[in-house]
Amino acid sequence: MAYITNDDKMLQAVLLNEKLMKFGNYTPAEIGTIYQALDSDNYVINTVAQIIKRTGEGASEKELWKEINEYLKRNV
Amino acid sequence: MIIKEIRIKNFRSYYGDKNEFKFSDGLTLILGDNGDGKTTLFEALQWLFNTTIDKGNFDHISEMCKSTLEIGDQDEVSVYMSFEHDGEKSVEKSFTFERTGDKSFRLGTLNFKGYETIGSERVLVNGKNLLDISYDAFIQRFSMFKGESELNVFNDRTALKQLVDKFSDIRKFDELVDNANSFRDKSNVAYLKEMKSDDKVSKEAKSLEMEITHLAKEIHQTKSDINDKKTSIEIFSTQLEKLEASQEASERYKDIEDRRKSLSDKKVKLLSRIDAVDYNHSLLDKLWVLCPFPSIFNEFKQKCSALSKEKRRQEKDFDRKQAEEIGKLKAVKEIQGTLMNGATELPWYLPTPEVMEESIHDNVCKVCGRVAKEGSDPYNFMVMKLEEYKKHVEIKLKNELESKKIEEKFLFKNEYIEELHNLSISLSGSNESNIARIAQDIIDRRELVDRLTHDLKGIEEKIQDIMDEKARLLIQAGDIPESVLEKDFNDIKGLFNQKGRAEVRLTELNKELEKLENQMKDCQNKMDDLDPQSSKVKEFRNVYKALEEIANAFGVAQKENLRNFLVELEEKANYYLEKLSVNDFHGEIHLVQTADESTEIKLFSSNGTEIKKKSGSQETVMYISILFAISDFTSEKRDEDYPLIFDAATSSFGDLKEDDFYNVINTIKKQCIIVTKDFMTKGVVRMDDVDKLNCPVYRIKKDEGFNQSNLATIRTTVEKIKN
Numbered sequence: 001m002a003y004i005t006n007d008d009k010m011l012q013a014v015l016l017n018e019k020l021m022k023f024g025n026y027t028p029a030e031i032g033t034i035y036q037a038l039d040s041d042n043y044v045i046n047t048v049a050q051i052i053k054r055t056g057e058g059a060s061e062k063e064l065w066k067e068i069n070e071y072l073k074r075n076v
Numbered sequence: 077m078i079i080k081e082i083r084i085k086n087f088r089s090y091y092g093d094k095n096e097f098k099f100s101d102g103l104t105l106i107l108g109d110n111g112d113g114k115t116t117l118f119e120a121l122q123w124l125f126n127t128t129i130d131k132g133n134f135d136h137i138s139e140m141c142k143s144t145l146e147i148g149d150q151d152e153v154s155v156y157m158s159f160e161h162d163g164e165k166s167v168e169k170s171f172t173f174e175r176t177g178d179k180s181f182r183l184g185t186l187n188f189k190g191y192e193t194i195g196s197e198r199v200l201v202n203g204k205n206l207l208d209i210s211y212d213a214f215i216q217r218f219s220m221f222k223g224e225s226e227l228n229v230f231n232d233r234t235a236l237k238q239l240v241d242k243f244s245d246i247r248k249f250d251e252l253v254d255n256a257n258s259f260r261d262k263s264n265v266a267y268l269k270e271m272k273s274d275d276k277v278s279k280e281a282k283s284l285e286m287e288i289t290h291l292a293k294e295i296h297q298t299k300s301d302i303n304d305k306k307t308s309i310e311i312f313s314t315q316l317e318k319l320e321a322s323q324e325a326s327e328r329y330k331d332i333e334d335r336r337k338s339l340s341d342k343k344v345k346l347l348s349r350i351d352a353v354d355y356n357h358s359l360l361d362k363l364w365v366l367c368p369f370p371s372i373f374n375e376f377k378q379k380c381s382a383l384s385k386e387k388r389r390q391e392k393d394f395d396r397k398q399a400e401e402i403g404k405l406k407a408v409k410e411i412q413g414t415l416m417n418g419a420t421e422l423p424w425y426l427p428t429p430e431v432m433e434e435s436i437h438d439n440v441c442k443v444c445g446r447v448a449k450e451g452s453d454p455y456n457f458m459v460m461k462l463e464e465y466k467k468h469v470e471i472k473l474k475n476e477l478e479s480k481k482i483e484e485k486f487l488f489k490n491e492y493i494e495e496l497h498n499l500s501i502s503l504s505g506s507n508e509s510n511i512a513r514i515a516q517d518i519i520d521r522r523e524l525v526d527r528l529t530h531d532l533k534g535i536e537e538k539i540q541d542i543m544d545e546k547a548r549l550l551i552q553a554g555d556i557p558e559s560v561l562e563k564d565f566n567d568i569k570g571l572f573n574q575k576g577r578a579e580v581r582l583t584e585l586n587k588e589l590e591k592l593e594n595q596m597k598d599c600q601n602k603m604d605d606l607d608p609q610s611s612k613v614k615e616f617r618n619v620y621k622a623l624e625e626i627a628n629a630f631g632v633a634q635k636e637n638l639r640n641f642l643v644e645l646e647e648k649a650n651y652y653l654e655k656l657s658v659n660d661f662h663g664e665i666h667l668v669q670t671a672d673e674s675t676e677i678k679l680f681s682s683n684g685t686e687i688k689k690k691s692g693s694q695e696t697v698m699y700i701s702i703l704f705a706i707s708d709f710t711s712e713k714r715d716e717d718y719p720l721i722f723d724a725a726t727s728s729f730g731d732l733k734e735d736d737f738y739n740v741i742n743t744i745k746k747q748c749i750i751v752t753k754d755f756m757t758k759g760v761v762r763m764d765d766v767d768k769l770n771c772p773v774y775r776i777k778k779d780e781g782f783n784q785s786n787l788a789t790i791r792t793t794v795e796k797i798k799n
Binding site for chain 2: 013064076
C-alpha cells in the first residue's frame with residue numbers, strides 16, 4: 001500500500017464531503033493524491049488541494065487568498 | 077526513547093555518586109516510604125529533562141555533601157541518563173559548587189552534555205538538543221506523572237487539541253479551517269461589493285446586504301448565547317453529577333468531619349486541662365527537693381529508732397558487767413575474812429586501832445585487862461591484830477578505788493544518737509505530714525498530666541487515622557473537590573432549577589437561531605436571485621459560493637477527524653482497561669466532547685449506564701489506560717517509544733490489587749518506571765509479595781542514623797532488591 005501523506009489524508013477528508021461532491025460535481029475516484037488534485041481540472045478539487053498544499057508550505061493567508069481568488073475567477 | 081540507566085550525584089538527598097538505577101524495557105518498580113526520596117528522584121529526572129534551565133540551583137545541592145566540604149573544596153551535582161533512541165545515547169546535566177565561606181557557596185556554570193554513537197564512535201553533542209530531539213516537552217507532558225491527581229491529562233483543556241494535532245490521522249487542521257473560512261468571508265465581501273456597484277441591482281443589493289449584515293450579527297450573538305447556555309448546562313450537569321455521585325462520599329465525608337471535629341474538641345479540652353495544671357517555680361522546687369522526703373524520713377526514723385534501741389541494749393549489758401565486777405570485789409573481801417584463822421574472832425575493825433595501839437603501848441590488853449608483856453603471845457597477838465587492821469584498811473581503800481573506777485566507766489561518751497532521735501521526733505508530726513501532703517499533691521498533678529497526655533496521644537492517633545481515612549476518601553472521590561463534598565445534598569435542588577431554566581432558554585435560543593437562519597437564507601436567496609447587469613458580479617458570486625462550500629467541508633472534516641481520533645483513542649484505552657482490570661469489573665471508557673472543545677473521560681457499564689461512583693483504583697486504572705493508549709499513538713504515528721514515569725500514582729490501590737496490576741503492566745510492552753510506597757508495611761518491604769513480581773525492583777530509603785532536624789544527616793540509599 002502506498003504511503004499516504006498527511007496532505008493526502010486531509011484532501012480526502014475534505015473532498016469526500018457529500019455536499020461538496022454534489023456541488024463540485026466530482027466522484028471519489030477523481031480525488032487521488034494531493035499532486036493529482038493540484039493537476040485536476042475540477043476547480044473544487046484543485047482549490048482544496050491548493051489550500052492544503054500552500055498552507056503546508058507556509059504561504060501567508062494574504063498570498064494564498066490572492067492565488068485562490070485568481071484561480072477561481074479563471075476557472076469557476 | 078527507552079531509558080537504560082539513571083545516575084544521580086549529590087542531588088538533594090541523593091548524596092555521593094553511588095545512586096544508580098538500571099531499567100528494563102518493561103516495568104521497573106522503585107519502592108520507598110514517605111520521606112525516602114521518591115519525589116526527589118522524580119524531580120531529579122524533571123530537572124534533567126527540563127531543557128529551558130541554564131543555571132545551577134543551590135536548592136539542588138545535597139546538604140550532606142555541603143557539610144563535608146572545607147572552604148575552597150569543590151564538588152558537583154549531576155544527573156546522568158543513558159537511553160536508546162535510534163542508537164545508544166546519553167545526556168548528563170551538571171553544575172559544580174565550591175564552598176567559599178562558613179555558609180556561602182559559589183555555583184559553577186551548568187553543563188549539559190550529550191553523547192551519541194555514530195558508527196562505532198561516541199560523539200559529544202549538545203545535551204539540550206539531543207534531549208529535545210529524543211524526548212521533547214510534548215512527550216514529557218504525557219509521560220511523567222506525579223500523584224494520582226495528575227493522571228487525567230484532559231484536566232488541561234488544551235491537551236486534546238495538542239494530541240489531535242500530534243497524533244490524529246489528519247494533523248494541523250486548524251490553520252486550514254481558518255484559511256478556508258477567511259477566503260469564504262473575503263469572497264463574500266468582494267461579491268457583495270460588486271453587487272452594490274451594479275447599476276441594475278445596486279439598491280436592492282444594498283438593502284439586502286444591510287439585512288444580511290444585521291442578521292449575521294444576530295446569528296453570531298445567538299450562537300454565542302447558545303454556546304454560553306450549553307456551557308452553563310454542562311457545568312450544572314457536571315456539578316449535579318458530581319453531587320449525585322458524591323452523595324455517598326459526601327455523607328462519609330461529613331461523618332469523618334464530625335468525628336474529626338469531636339476529637340479535635342476533646343483534644344482542645346485535654347490541652348487546656350494540661351495547661352491548667354500548675355507547673356510554677358515553687359512546684360518545681362518542691363518537685364526536685366522534697367518529693368522523696370517522706371520515704372527518706374521514714375527510713376531515717378527507722379534508723380534512729382534502731383540505733384537508740386541498740387544503744388540501750390549495749391548500755392544494759394555494760395551496766396550488768398560493771399555490777400558483776402563490783403560484786404566480785406566485795407566477794408573477794410568476804411573470802412579473805414574467813415581465811416584469817418580457824419577460830420571465831422572479832423571483826424577486823426574491833427577493837428579500834430587506837431585501843432590496840434594503847435594496849436601495846438601499855439602492855440595490857442584493854443579488852444580483857446590482862447597483862448601482855450612485850451614479846452609475849454598476847455603482846456604479839458595484839459601487834460598482829462593491829463597489822464591485820466591496817467591491811468584491811470588498805471585493801472578496803474584499794475577496792476573502793478577500783479569500784480569507783482568501774483563505776484566511773486561509760487560505754488557512750490556522746491549523745492549523738494539521742495540528738496538524732498530528737499531530730500527525728502521534731503521532724504515528725506505536722507512537719508512530716510505537711511511535706512507528705514505537698515509531695516502527694518505533686519505526684520497527683522504529675523500523674524494527672526501523664527494520664528491526660530496519654531489520653532491526648534490516643535486522641536491524636538485517632539485524629540490521624542481519621543485524616544488518613546479522609547485522604548483515602550478524597551482520592552476515591554477523584555476530581556470531586558472537598559468544597560463539593562462539604563455541600564449539602566440539598567444544593568441539588570437549586571442546581572437542578574438553574575439547569576432547568578438554562579435548558580428552557582437554550583430551546584428558545586435554538587428556535588430563535590433557526591428563525592434567524594431561515595431569514596438569512598431567504599435574504600441570501602433573494603440576493604442570489606438578483607440578476608446583475610455585470611458578468612463580473614456573477615463571477616464573484618460563483619467564487620463565493622465555491623469557497624462557502626469548501627469552507628463548510630473543511631469544518632466538517634475537522635470535526636470528523638476529531639471524532640475519529642477520539643474513537644481510536646477510546647478503543648485503545650478500552651483494550652488496556654480490560655488488560656489492567658483482569659479480575660475486576662472495568663466497564664468501558666467513553667471520551668465525550670464538551671462544548672469548549674475539550675474532552676471528558678467517562679466510564680460506562682456495557683448496558684449503557686454511566687458509572688458515576690468510581691472507586692479510586694478504578695479511576696486510576698482508567699486514566700493509566702488512556703495514557704497507555706496515548707503512548708501507543710507515539711509508537712504508531714511517530715514510530716517512537718517513550719517511558720511512562722509515575723510517582724505515587726497508585727495510592728488508592730489496596731494490597732490485593734498491587735500484585736495483579738504490576739504483573740499485568742509488566743506484560744505490556746511499554747517501559748514503565750513506577751515510584752511507589754506499595755508493597756510496604758510500616759516502612760518494611762513485604763518481600764513475599766515482591767517475590768511474586770516479575771520485574772526488577774529497587775528499594776530507596778533514608779540511611780540510618782539521621783537526625784530529624786538536620787538535613788545534612790539525611791541521605792537516600794539505593795539498593796536493587798530484585799533482579
